Amino acid sequence: MSAEKPPAWEAEYDTVRDLLGQSFMRLRFPASFEKEFRQNMNTRALETVRENYWMLFLLALSAVLIIYFQYTVGGVWIGAVEDLRLAVLMGLCIISVLVIFTALAKSPSMDRHFFSYTVACCLLMLLFMTIFPAYFRDEVLRQRSTYLVIYLLMIVYGVANLRLHQSAFIGFTGMGAVVLAVNVLGMQRFDWGMFMQFFFLTNLVGVGNNYVVEVRERRLFLQSRLLDLEKRQLNKLSERLVQLAREDGLTGLANRRHFNDRFLMEWERARRDGKPLALVFSDVDHFKAFNDKHGHLEGDRALIAVADVLKSVATRPGDLAARYGGEEFVLLLPNTTCDGAMEVARELIAGIDAKAIAHRGSKVAKHVTISAGVASMVPDVHIAPAKLIDLADEALYAAKHEGRHRVVVSTAC
Numbered sequence: 523m524s525a526e527k528p529p530a531w532e533a534e535y536d537t538v539r540d541l542l543g544q545s546f547m548r549l550r551f552p553a554s555f556e557k558e559f560r561q562n563m564n565t566r567a568l569e570t571v572r573e574n575y576w577m578l579f580l581l582a583l584s585a586v587l588i589i590y591f592q593y594t595v596g597g598v599w600i601g602a603v604e605d606l607r608l609a610v611l612m613g614l615c616i617i618s619v620l621v622i623f624t625a626l627a628k629s630p631s632m633d634r635h636f637f638s639y640t641v642a643c644c645l646l647m648l649l650f651m652t653i654f655p656a657y658f659r660d661e662v663l664r665q666r667s668t669y670l671v672i673y674l675l676m677i678v679y680g681v682a683n684l685r686l687h688q689s690a691f692i693g694f695t696g697m698g699a700v701v702l703a704v705n706v707l708g709m710q711r712f713d714w715g716m717f718m719q720f721f722f723l724t725n726l727v728g729v730g731n732n733y734v735v736e737v738r739e740r741r742l743f744l745q746s747r748l749l750d751l752e753k754r755q756l757n758k759l760s761e762r763l764v765q766l767a768r769e770d771g772l773t774g775l776a777n778r779r780h781f782n783d784r785f786l787m788e789w790e791r792a793r794r795d796g797k798p799l800a801l802v803f804s805d806v807d808h809f810k811a812f813n814d815k816h817g818h819l820e821g822d823r824a825l826i827a828v829a830d831v832l833k834s835v836a837t838r839p840g841d842l843a844a845r846y847g848g849e850e851f852v853l854l855l856p857n858t859t860c861d862g863a864m865e866v867a868r869e870l871i872a873g874i875d876a877k878a879i880a881h882r883g884s885k886v887a888k889h890v891t892i893s894a895g896v897a898s899m900v901p902d903v904h905i906a907p908a909k910l911i912d913l914a915d916e917a918l919y920a921a922k923h924e925g926r927h928r929v930v931v932s933t934a935c
C-alpha cells in the first residue's frame with residue numbers, strides 16, 4: 523500500500539519548522555521561499571529609504587555644520603581659501619547625489635532597479651568622501667572629513683535594510699573604486715593608513731552586523747510564514763466545521779437545522795418583498811418495505827439517488843434542497859407560486875421515476891417512487907412561519923392517503 527501524500531501545506535509547514543530549528547542559519551532558503559523573502563526584503567529596503575531619506579540630508583547638513591563651526595571664527599573662514607572651495611564643491615557633489623538617489627527611490631517605476639542605483643549612488647558618494655579630502659591642505663580637516671565614510675557605511679550596513687551580500691558588495695566595491703581612482707589620479711598625498719582604518723574596518727564590522735540582521739530578518743520571515751500557514755489551516759477547518767454543521771452526512775443535502783435557518787430567513791425576506799414562498803415536502807413511498815426487502819445499505823443508496831434528483835431540480839440561486847428527516851425531504855423555493863412549485867414537484871417525481879431503482883416491496887410501482895405535498899403563500903406578520911410547513915405537510919399526507927406516487931397541492935393554494 524502506498525503511503526498517503528501529506529497535504530501541500532503540511533509539507534511547507536514542516537520545511538518552515540525545520541528551517542527555524544536550525545542553530546546555524548544559512549543565508550539562503552529553498553527556492554520557493556527565497557524568491558518571496560528577497561521580494562520582501564527589497565520592499566522593506568525601499569520603504570526604509572522612502573521613510574528615512576531625510577536622515578541622509580540631516581547627515582550631510584551636520585557634516586557641513588561641524589566643518590563650518592570648526593573652521594570659522596565669527597563667521598569668517600580661518601582655513602585655507604582653497605580648502606573652503608573644495609569643501610563647498612564636495613558638499614554640493616554629495617548633496618546632488620543624495621537628491622538624485624531620493625528622486626529615484628520615490629519613483630515606483632524605478633523599484634526594479636533599486637539595488638543598481640543604490641550601488642551607483644553609494645559608490646559615487648564614497649569616492650567623493652575619500653578623494654576630495656585627500657586634496658585638503660589642512661591635515662586636521664583632511665582627517666575629519668574622511669570620517670564621513672564611516673557614517674555612510676554605517677547607513678549602508680545598519681539602516682538600509684539591505685541583505686548582507688548587497689551591503690558587502692557596496693562596501694568592498696567602494697574600496698576597490700577608491701583604490702582605482704587613487705591610482706588613476708596618481709594621488710601622492712592619499713592617506714592609506716586612514717583608508718584602511720575607516721574603510722576596511724568599518725566594512726568588516728558592517729559584514730558581521732549585517733549577518734546578524736539578515737538572520738533575524740530570515741527568522742521573522744519564517745515565523746510570519748508559520749503563522750500564516752496556521753491561520754490558513756484554521757480557516758479551512760472552521761469552514762469545514764460550518765459546512766458539516768449544515769450538511770446531512772448521508773446525502774450531502776442541507777440538514778434540517780440549516781433548512782430551518784434558511785426557511786426563517788426566506789420567510790422574512792418574502793414578507794418584506796411581498797413575494798410568495800413555496801415548500802415541496804416529499805417522502806419515499808413504502809420505504810420501510812424497501813429496507814426490509816433490499817437491506818439498509820441499498821436503502822441508503824436509494825436515499826442518495828433521491829437526493830441527487832432533489833439537487834438537480836433546485837436550480838434557482840435561492841432554492842434549497844434539504845433532508846428533513848429519515849426518508850423525508852423538502853424543497854425551499856423562494857419567489858415561487860403554487861403552480862410553479864407544482865411544476866417542480868412533478869419534475870422531481872419524474873426524475874426519481876427515471877432512475878428506475880427497483881423496489882420489490884412497493885405496492886405502487888416496481889421502482890422507487892415518492893409522494894409530494896406543495897404549499898405556497900405570501901408571508902404576513904399575522905401568520906406564523908410554521909403554518910406554511912403544516913400546509914405542505916398536510917398536502918403530503920393527502921398525497922399518501924390518495925394512493926402515493928403523486929403531488930397534492932395544499933387546499934390553501
Ligand SMILES: Nc1nc2c(ncn2[C@@H]2O[C@H](COP(=O)(O)OP(=O)(O)OP(=O)(O)O)[C@@H](O)[C@H]2O)c(=O)[nH]1
Nearest residue numbers: 805806807808809810811813818821822848849922
Ligand atoms: N436505509 C435507511 N433507511 C432509513 C433512513 N432513515 C429512515 N429510514 C427508514 O425509512 C423508513 C420509513 O418508514 P415509514 O415512516 O413507516 O414510511 P414508509 O414505509 O416509507 O411508508 P409511507 O411513507 O407511508 O409510504 C423506516 O423504516 C426507517 O428506518 C436512512 O437514513 N437510511
